[in-house]
Amino acid sequence: MRIAEAWRVALDALSANRLRSMLTMLGVIIGVAAVVVLVAIGTGAKREVEQQVEGLGSNLLIVVPGRIDFGAAPAVSRLSLADVEAVNRIVGDPQRVAVTVTSGETVRAGTRSAFTTVQGVLETTPQVFVRDLDRGAYLTASDVDTSRRVAVLGATVATTLFGDREPVGQQVAIAGVRFRVVGVFAPLGQSLGVDRDDEVHIPVTAAHRLYGTQRIDGIAVKAPDREKISELGNRIVAELSRRHPDTEFSAVTQEQILGVLGDILGVLTGVLAAIAGISLLVGGVGVSNIMLVSVRERTREIGLRKAVGARPRDIAIQFLLEAVLLTVLGGVLGMALGVGAAWLISALSPVPAAVTWWSLALSFGVSAVVGIIFGVVPAQRAGRLDPVIALRAE
Amino acid sequence: MSRREAEPAPGGVRGGRPGVAVDAVDLGRTYDLGGTSVAALRGVSLTIAAGDYVAVVGPSGSGKSTLMHLLGGLDRPTSGRLAIGGRDVATLDAGELATLRNETIGFVFQSFHLLPRTSAVDNVALPLVYRGIGGRRRRTMAAAMLGRVGLGHRLDHRPNQLSGGEQQRVAIARALVTDPVLLLADEPTGNLDSVTGESVLGLLEDLNASSGVALVLVTHDREVAARARRQIVMRDGVVVPPADDPDTPTVVPAARGGPEIVDPAPSAEPRRASGSDSGHPFGGSGGATGATERRGEIPAAGKRCGGSIGAGPGGGS
Numbered sequence: 001m002r003i004a005e006a007w008r009v010a011l012d013a014l015s016a017n018r019l020r021s022m023l024t025m026l027g028v029i030i031g032v033a034a035v036v037v038l039v040a041i042g043t044g045a046k047r048e049v050e051q052q053v054e055g056l057g058s059n060l061l062i063v064v065p066g067r068i069d070f071g072a073a074p075a076v077s078r079l080s081l082a083d084v085e086a087v088n089r090i091v092g093d094p095q096r097v098a099v100t101v102t103s104g105e106t107v108r109a110g111t112r113s114a115f116t117t118v119q120g121v122l123e124t125t126p127q128v129f130v131r132d133l134d135r136g137a138y139l140t141a142s143d144v145d146t147s148r149r150v151a152v153l154g155a156t157v158a159t160t161l162f163g164d165r166e167p168v169g170q171q172v173a174i175a176g177v178r179f180r181v182v183g184v185f186a187p188l189g190q191s192l193g194v195d196r197d198d199e200v201h202i203p204v205t206a207a208h209r210l211y212g213t214q215r216i217d218g219i220a221v222k223a224p225d226r227e228k229i230s231e232l233g234n235r236i237v238a239e240l241s242r243r244h245p246d247t248e249f250s251a252v253t254q255e256q257i258l259g260v261l262g263d264i265l266g267v268l269t270g271v272l273a274a275i276a277g278i279s280l281l282v283g284g285v286g287v288s289n290i291m292l293v294s295v296r297e298r299t300r301e302i303g304l305r306k307a308v309g310a311r312p313r314d315i316a317i318q319f320l321l322e323a324v325l326l327t328v329l330g331g332v333l334g335m336a337l338g339v340g341a342a343w344l345i346s347a348l349s350p351v352p353a354a355v356t357w358w359s360l361a362l363s364f365g366v367s368a369v370v371g372i373i374f375g376v377v378p379a380q381r382a383g384r385l386d387p388v389i390a391l392r393a394e
Numbered sequence: 395m396s397r398r399e400a401e402p403a404p405g406g407v408r409g410g411r412p413g414v415a416v417d418a419v420d421l422g423r424t425y426d427l428g429g430t431s432v433a434a435l436r437g438v439s440l441t442i443a444a445g446d447y448v449a450v451v452g453p454s455g456s457g458k459s460t461l462m463h464l465l466g467g468l469d470r471p472t473s474g475r476l477a478i479g480g481r482d483v484a485t486l487d488a489g490e491l492a493t494l495r496n497e498t499i500g501f502v503f504q505s506f507h508l509l510p511r512t513s514a515v516d517n518v519a520l521p522l523v524y525r526g527i528g529g530r531r532r533r534t535m536a537a538a539m540l541g542r543v544g545l546g547h548r549l550d551h552r553p554n555q556l557s558g559g560e561q562q563r564v565a566i567a568r569a570l571v572t573d574p575v576l577l578l579a580d581e582p583t584g585n586l587d588s589v590t591g592e593s594v595l596g597l598l599e600d601l602n603a604s605s606g607v608a609l610v611l612v613t614h615d616r617e618v619a620a621r622a623r624r625q626i627v628m629r630d631g632v633v634v635p636p637a638d639d640p641d642t643p644t645v646v647p648a649a650r651g652g653p654e655i656v657d658p659a660p661s662a663e664p665r666r667a668s669g670s671d672s673g674h675p676f677g678g679s680g681g682a683t684g685a686t687e688r689r690g691e692i693p694a695a696g697k698r699c700g701g702s703i704g705a706g707p708g709g710g711s
Contacts, residue, residue, distance in 0.1 A: 005523055016511055304507045307468060308521035308568065309496020311489035387468045391507065 006314075010321040013294070021326060024290040028330030028370070029337060031280030032363040036338025038276045039359035041345065042269025044352035049261045053254050057130045059223040061233050063087070063240065063251045078244050079216040081204070084122075086243060090235050091221055098128035098220040101207050107200060108173040109161035116157050117199040118174055120207020128222045136168035136183030139203055143182075147205035151179040155187035155197035174200065177210055190350050229253050273359075280363070283330065284370035291323050291378035295385075302382055303390025316383030323375025324368060331367030335360050415479065415498075415576040415608040416442040416465050422473035423460050434460040436631040437474065444575060446608040447599070449619035452628030459580065461628065462612050466578045467495045479575050496524050500569025500607070502598070504581035506561045508553040508568075514540060515549040518567045525572065539567040543597060559590035563597065570601060577602070580612045595621070 014021040065077045081099075088094045101120040106113055123139045125131060134155065143150050151172060158167045158181075167181045179202060188196040208214055221236065223229045233251030240249045252260075295302070302315055339360075342353035423435040435457045442448055442465070452458045463469040467478050470491075476483045479498040486494060501507075508517045518536035527535070537549055543563040553561050562582060569577055579598060583591030595618060602609040611622060619625050627634050 002526060002528075005529075012511075300507065301509060304509070305520070305524075306492060307466070307495065307501050307507075309492050309524040309572075311492040311524070313489060314492075314524060388463045391468070391503070 003317075006317050006321050007325070009318050010325050013298075013318075013322055014325060017294075020290065024286055024326055025330035025333065027283030027286040028280065028327050028367050029283075029334040031276065031283040032331050032334025032367050033338035033341060034276035034279050035273055035363040035366075036335055036355060036359050037341045037345070037353065038272035039269060040338070040342040040353040040355045041351055042265060042272055043356050043359070044342075044346070044354035046262060046265040046269070047354055048352045049265065050258055053257050053261070055130060056254065057128060057222060058254075059226055059229060060128070060254050061221040061223055061229055061236070061251055062253075062257070063219040063221065063233070063236055063249060064217070065244075065247055065249055077215050077217050078247050079219065079240070080214045081208075081216065083240060083243060084216060084219060086239055087219055087221065087236055090239055091232065093224075095124050095127050096222045096224070098122055098125045098222075099204055099216050099218070100220075101204060101211070101213070101215055101217050103207070103211055105175045105200075105210075107157060107161065109167075109170060112161050114157050114160040114198075116154070118207065118210075119199060119201050120204035120211075121201050122204055125201065128220050132186040134184045134186040135166070136181070138183055139201060144203040144205055147203060147209055149177065149179045149206055150182045150203065152183040152185060152201040153181055154185050154199040156195050157198060157200055158184045172200075174202065175210055179206075277366070280366060280370060283367075284327065284374040287323055287326050287371060288374035288378060290326075291319060291375055292381070294322070295319060295378050295382040299385065299390045299393035302385050303387050303393065306385070306387035307391060312383035314383075315385070316379040319379035319382045320372065320375045323379065324371035327367045327371030327374075328364075331364045334367065335364060338363070413444050414441060414477075415444050415446065416440075417477045418465070418471075418474065419476075420474035421461070421464060421471045421476060423457075423464060423469065424472045433631055435464070435471070438628075438631075438633050439474075440626060440633065442576065442608050442610060444608055445602070445606045446610075447602050447623040448608075448610050449622035449625045450610060450612045450628060451614070451616065451619045451625055453614075455630075456628040457631040458612050458628040460631075462578055462580055462610070465576070465610060466499045466501060467491050492524070496521055496572060498575045500572065500574040500577040502562070502565050502569050502577065502579040502582045504584040506553070506558075506565045506585070508561055508564055510553055513550045513552055514545060514556065514564045514567075517553070517564055518571050520568060521572045536567070536571055539571040540564070542570075542601075543567045557590070558586050559594055562586060562590075562594050566594070566597060566601070570605065570607065573605075574607060576608045576610065578610050578612070581614065582611070583613075583615070583618065591618075 065079060084097065084099050088097050091097055099120075099122050103118055104115060105118040106115050107118070121139065123141045123144050126133075126138050133152070136152070138152055139150060142148070151174065153161070153167055153172075161167065161172060162170065167184055170181050172179050172181055185197065190196065202210070204216070219236075221232065223232050230253070233253070237249045237251045241247070302310075305315060306312075339355050342355045345351055345353045418441070419439050421435055421438045422433065424431045424433045426432075438457075438461060450458045450461060460469070464471055464476060465478070467483060470476075470483055478494060481494060483491060483494070509520065515533055515536045518539055519532040522532040522535060537546070540546055540549055540563075543566055545560060545563050545567065548556060548560060548564075551560075553564070556564065562585075566582075569579075577598070582598065583594055586594060598609055598611070599621070601607065609622075611618065613619050
């Protein structure tokens with residue numbers, strides 16, 4: 001029998017049992033779609049995190065107490081502004097050093113309020129990180145030196161508190177203390193469901209007074225060039241360790257953050273893909289099952305085909321093609337469903353989903369292979385049927 | 395239509411000689427049923443010549459279906475030698491045997507065995523698919539064959555749109571579209587009313603006469619069998635002489651064999667007759683040839699009911 005003929009016969013057989021074929025395919029469709037969607041989500045998350053970390057600025061070195069590791073508990077910071085001075089001396093240029101002390105606070109303006117992240121920072125922040133202003137100006141050195149109660153609002157906070165009104169020059173109350181708005185950040189947008197515009201910057205000195213603490217949560221350094229980053233990091237960590245012998249410090253670069261995050265998200269994507277792969281496997285078992293039913297049901301037809309000259313191979317190929325057709329059609333529909341679902345998820349939820357060509361190719365290939373693997377046993381069984389017994393079957 | 399001819403020709407020509415469709419020597423077929431082996435055929439020899447017209451008759455379980463499966467290459471003998479179209483089936487693997495069926499044999503079944511949801515022309519073309527013939531040529535050949543069986547106007551009808559007689563004609567067209575050497579028809583009129591059956595039978599005979607295909611007709615029907623050029627009568631896995639026929643009233647042997655059996659229930663006789671092999675080896679040899687012992691018992695068992703004896707086993711076959 002010619003192969004084109006066999007395809008036609010397989011297609012006829014499937015369309016003769018349309019509902020059953022569809023239900024069988026559904027298992028494969030769901031499996032393939034799940035692989036595509038979950039890999040897309042994993043890939044999208046990874047890509048977004050990468051963009052975000054790279055978007056912070058170049059040649060960044062982040063120094064924090066504790067160890068930056070997968071699963072490490074956050075450490076309580078013992079850093080203070082005196083430590084920042086020490087870091088300044090090592091770096092040699094205070095303009096390249098930024099700090100943060102962070103707290104969640106309620107910010108009010110008139111009757112409106114917002115619970116947001118309030119960061120105490122130095123005036124150097126825009127030189128270290130990429131952070132553009134939409135209106136007004138950023139904090140100044142004198143603001144920091146005099147603990148002036150001025151604030152720069154993130155875009156979301158500004159909108160929540162002031163709506164369409166101009167925030168710059170207005171008063172806000174942070175934890176009950178009055179601050180004057182001097183600037184508004186340009187919006188950064190959301191990432192991974194976190195609103196990056198939901199924050200307020202105030203001078204670190206004002207923050208210390210407001211929170212009643214002297215602590216610094218983290219120090220960021222912009223290295224003069226790429227090659228010096230790790231050496232600079234080592235020197236800073238050594239100095240801080242000398243000043244706080246009982247505390248561990250870590251200096252991480254963007255590459256290291258990306259590496260850690262990439263590992264985490266890679267594992268996550270792998271787990272998701274494996275779970276989806278299981279559903280694809282289950283779909284394959286469904287195909288195998290239905291093919292066995294089909295062989296049994298069409299035993300008489302097999303007997304007749306054999307009587308008129310079909311070789312065992314002809315019959316086996318016919319049923320194998322049927323199984324492959326089921327899974328390949330299911331695979332194509334599953335890819336379409338997966339791409340559509342990924343697009344919907346991107347459009348309607350904060351989860352970024354990026355469909356990758358390799359996940360499409362992989363799931364399609366896997367579904368075709370599943371069809372062959374799970375079709376072989378029923379096909380061989382069909383091919384080996386004794387024509388005499390097959391003809392007699394009811 | 396001489397009954398004498400029904401005795402198969404063990405001494406006939408065999409091997410790959412032209413003019414011989416099937417040649418069987420001492421065919422045996424034993425089935426293994428859960429440890430016990432059951433012999434369905436025990437030594438059948440026969441030759442079917444090209445263009446022959448043979449009826450195979452016998453009761454259920456006589457082995458005639460098994461014989462047909464062997465002759466058609468659907469099954470293999472467990473003993474003896476079988477050559478189909480000059481080829482020894484023992485030398486062929488399953489695929490080669492399938493190809494041999496495709497090239498040499500046409501099957502017509504009692505239940506038609508047409509593919510549902512498939513047009514008449516596609517049903518007829520099915521054997522050509524396995525011959526690797528292209529779609530257009532297949533259709534031409536199948537349509538021509540349907541024309542020969544009188545269904546040229548029903549090419550695209552599906553089986554459920556056709557009458558029983560028409561369906562069997564489609565099946566006949568399918569059997570003959572490959573121009574086989576041997577046409578095996580298993581109870582071809584069994585599912586048809588007598589008028590339709592008659593016309594189907596007539597068609598088979600016409601095709602046998604006109605195309606030279608050997609026709610082997612497996613049937614219960616004595617009248618149908620009687621139309622064949624010769625008959626092969628099967629009983630318990632062997633070929634028996636045709637004159638030793640339960641339809642032939644055998645009053646005298648019955649009277650002779652009688653005394654040994656005391657049976658108060660005449661109505662049970664037919665069944666008893668077929669089950670009592672060992673009872674009366676020579677009881678009723680009077681039939682015609684005495685070639686088979688079993689045959690003789692039938693009249694023996696029926697000692698008390700004279701004329702009705704023959705009808706019993708005959709009806710049961």
